[in-house]
Each structure stands twice: as structure tokens, then as C-alpha cells.
Amino acid sequence: MAEKTKRELNEYVDVGHSELENHLRTQNAQLQNVADDADASRKLTDFLWLNIFGFAYHYLKSRFGLRHAYQYYPVGEETGVFKMPLENQTTQIALLSDWASDTPESDRIGAIAAAHKPDFSIHLGDIYFVGAPSEVHDNFISPKASWPRGKWGSLALSGNHEMYSNGDAFFKTLLPTMGVRQGDSVSTQKAGFFCLENEYWRIIGLDTGYTSVERPLIEILSPPNCHLRKEQLNWLKNQLHLSNPNDRRGIIFLSHHPPFSLFRKAFPKPAQQLSQLFGDFLRPVLWMWGHEHRLVGYQETKVAKLPIHGRCIGHGGMPVEIDAPKIDTDSIVFYDQRKRKSLRRVDVGYNGFAWLKFTNEKLDIEYRDIEDKIVVTESWEVDIKTGILKKVL
Numbered sequence: 001m002a003e004k005t006k007r008e009l010n011e012y013v014d015v016g017h018s019e020l021e022n023h024l025r026t027q028n029a030q031l032q033n034v035a036d037d038a039d040a041s042r043k044l045t046d047f048l049w050l051n052i053f054g055f056a057y058h059y060l061k062s063r064f065g066l067r068h069a070y071q072y073y074p075v076g077e078e079t080g081v082f083k084m085p086l087e088n089q090t091t092q093i094a095l096l097s098d099w100a101s102d103t104p105e106s107d108r109i110g111a112i113a114a115a116h117k118p119d120f121s122i123h124l125g126d127i128y129f130v131g132a133p134s135e136v137h138d139n140f141i142s143p144k145a146s147w148p149r150g151k152w153g154s155l156a157l158s159g160n161h162e163m164y165s166n167g168d169a170f171f172k173t174l175l176p177t178m179g180v181r182q183g184d185s186v187s188t189q190k191a192g193f194f195c196l197e198n199e200y201w202r203i204i205g206l207d208t209g210y211t212s213v214e215r216p217l218i219e220i221l222s223p224p225n226c227h228l229r230k231e232q233l234n235w236l237k238n239q240l241h242l243s244n245p246n247d248r249r250g251i252i253f254l255s256h257h258p259p260f261s262l263f264r265k266a267f268p269k270p271a272q273q274l275s276q277l278f279g280d281f282l283r284p285v286l287w288m289w290g291h292e293h294r295l296v297g298y299q300e301t302k303v304a305k306l307p308i309h310g311r312c313i314g315h316g317g318m319p320v321e322i323d324a325p326k327i328d329t330d331s332i333v334f335y336d337q338r339k340r341k342s343l344r345r346v347d348v349g350y351n352g353f354a355w356l357k358f359t360n361e362k363l364d365i366e367y368r369d370i371e372d373k374i375v376v377t378e379s380w381e382v383d384i385k386t387g388i389l390k391k392v393l
């Protein structure tokens, strides 16, 4: 059997956000694999089955079929709270978003992150084109997959693309391979959200993907807003005790969707919900997300009174956008607009990932690119007596 065809970055240059288009692209990619294997006489039949019947089946199933059941942590059993190991003084975490494109670029980013030997690695969502089982397999599970697994484990969030196939492969195929090693056993990730913590920091992965896609008619009447479902809110309240004034650890939220943006539609609803959960104990947080394929850092921005230091790191594996923001460039702290090349006459930037190093109350972040160059660094410090998070200059 011939070697399976990898994808090329230029296949993704003008990829849109409609489910229809993304299903078509997945079918086309599968047809390409079959065509590489098949003799000429089989190609027409394969074309019909995969491209027309296969496409219609998968598309209609995803649009009108049932979404995968929402998974959450039942009280008293799995908590979804994972501990950073105490073994080393510094815990190193690789954050990759919009990375799973199965291209030479995503392979390279995966290899660089792996070479730095992360303790943990986290994907902030979007497996292209539709989070199908084969796409989860090719990016994360196959022996040739380039996902950089952390020494202690890996965790994953869902984006909108995983939900284009109802989240089936995200929940059934990907999550059972995600989790954290604790002692001799591995605690697998049982829901689309999680917390990874130590005595100074909490990294809270939020699921905004599940509520980012709706049924065809409902989508028009009530556009999806990426809200946190009540099961997730209960977990934040009753498991993480987010409003506990005695817990003043630094908080880093991770999500696929942006709570605000200077470039595209943002989804402030989760920030509004979190703001209410914090109650009187509102304090600045770091929040890192993807969805937009670029590297941007913003000044502190309040969404529903929640002060957010926002970082968009969606430049993991897709053609990187480098266009200028429409308005208000003053609120940008950094934005990597370097041109790497042109693909189909579109200028694209440098892929990359975020490298977080936690040492007690200190957090150093390096934003590394596809050549393993550090593009930007920043340092943060949390005072766990007051809960104040400040940037160290």
C-alpha cells in the first residue's frame, strides 16, 4: 500500500468556517488517499462513494444527527483536577492551538515542542477539517503522528471544527488518549474541560467548542455563543470553588474561542459567566486562546468587569494571518506580522507555539516560532497572599 498522502499548508489557505465546506475538504482529502492507492479502474467508484455519497452522509449526519453527549465530571468520582508534579522546581508546558492540520508545518511545530521535552502539552482545539476519526488518528495517535506528548501527560480542548462532526471523535477517539500520569497510573481526561494546578497556579481549560455550533435552523434563530454549559459552571463553582477568597493562586484560562478580538467576531459570553462566578473576588487573569490563526498579545482588557490579559496563539499549524487589525492598535502588546512566504498569492506568517515555565510564583512565557526562535518573551508573577498578578519587566 502506498504511503498515505500528507496534507499541504496551501490546502488551508482560504478555508472557510462553514460546515459544508469543511466536510467537502475532508472527503476530498480521503479521496486523495484512496486515489494514491487505487488503480485507475477503481477511481471512479471511489470518487462516487467518497466524494458524493460519503460527503452527503457525513454532512447530513453532522448537521441533523445527534451531537455527542456532553461529558462532565460527576461529583465524587473523577474531578478533572490534575496536579503538576513536584519533582522538578520548574514545570514546562507547551501550548499549541489550531495545530492539527497534518502538514509539514504542524509536524515541524510538534517536533520542536517535543525537542524541548515538555512536562505537559495542551491542544487548544481545531482538528482539521472536521475532527473526523481519521484526522484525530493522523495528528495525535498514529505512530507517525507528530503531537508532542508531555512527559506527565497531554490535555485537549475542543474547537468548532471538532464539533463539525458532532464531537464524536473528540470524545471517543481523542480524549481516551489524553490525561495525566499520577504515580503509577494515568488519569484520563473525561470531559472537554479540566484544571491543571500547583500551589501557585491554576491552568483552567474551558470548553467553548461544544456550544460553538448549532443545528441549521436553530443557528439562524439563536446564533451559537460558545457559552459554558451548566455542568461546566457547576464544576467551576463546586469543584474549583472559583469564588473562594482564600484561594489567591494565579489563574490562566485556556479556551479555543476568543473572549475579545481586534480582528474577528469574539465570544464574550464565557467571560460574562466567569465574571459572575468570581463574584466579589474578581481579579486579573491571563487568558490564552486560538481560533484566529495568528500570534497576538493584548493589553489588559475588561470583559464584563473581568480584567483579562489576552493572548491569541492560534498560529500552531494553519496558514498564519498577518493582516492589520481594523481598529485600536493601541491595545496590542505584541503581534507577529512577519511574512514567512506566499501561498496562492496570500502572505502567511510564522507558525509557532507558547512555552510556559512555572517556577513557584513566577511564570515565564516564550513564544517560539517554526524555526525555534523566540519571538517574544514575557514574565509574570502572582502574589498568592493578595491574588495580584503582575507582569515583571
Ligand SMILES: [Fe+2]
Pocket (backbone or CB within 6 Å): 126, 159, 160, 161, 256, 290, 291, 292
Ligand atoms: Fe476555530
